Amino acid sequence: MSQRFEGKVTLVTGGASGIGLAVARGVVEEGGWVVLADLDAEGVEKAQAELGPQASGMVFDVADEQGWRDAMACVESRHGRLDALINNAGVLAEGSIEETDLATWQRLMRINADSVFLGCHHALPLLKRQGGAIVNLSSIAAIGGKEDYAAYSASKGAIAALTRSIASHCRRERYRVRCNSVHPDGVMTPMTAATYPAGVVPADYTIRQDPMHRLCLPEDVASGILFLASDDAQAINGIELRIDSGQFVMSI
């Protein structure tokens, strides 16, 4: 096993579940320190127990600015550095433009997009000290036209555009901080299961072993995120990495 994160500190939002937890496992397996930031206190405690002493947790709402100020102060006093920020926490809401009300739109923009703005804004001072990486979780919904996910698609589109702006800002300022976005299609996580009746993912998806014809696994997405967060991607800045087994190219 390579040790790409040895001596490094990575903060993963939404680290108590799904893709975030898979990223946290990867960081720890590769010798790094991981800070799990999540609203779900019980989930954070469970994840920490699984991951061991290289993991620590912080419970806060990533859409709350004071939460980020406190989190950065805590990372600084605990570790003295931050090498990677994975802005992964997010929520899904179904609804076309006709079905979506303003409250849903604002909730999605707050949790999915404001949170990424706040995370990047408050983490950059620590990241730029020694250089590092930001990976923002967008979605295939930001690239294609997902008719039943109007607010979700817009919130993920904001993340993609912000990512490109940060990437070029950091390059211009010579910060040695890279910023990239990741765009999965369906991934087998509690978020996806919740969209199926009774939370059951159709057997059709789960029994297929062929990675090109089933929902992605959290580990499939985590491996792309870990690559972008590591020095293996040291010349990669401002890209949109699709992780969808080619679903998108098949649909155009």
Ligand SMILES: NC(=O)c1ccc[n+]([C@@H]2O[C@H](COP(=O)([O-])OP(=O)(O)OC[C@H]3O[C@@H](n4cnc5c(N)ncnc54)[C@H](O)[C@@H]3O)[C@@H](O)[C@H]2O)c1
């Ligand atoms: N699952 C998919 O099919 C899929 C596809 C494309 C993109 N994504 C994106 O990947 C990311 C992770 O999704 P997942 O499937 O692992 O979801 P998940 O529901 O399994 O995990 C999301 C985590 O985020 C946390 N969270 C939610 N709101 C929060 C808040 N305000 N503050 C702090 N923590 C909060 C939850 O407690 C949870 O632990 C999301 O941004 C999602 O939009 C997921």
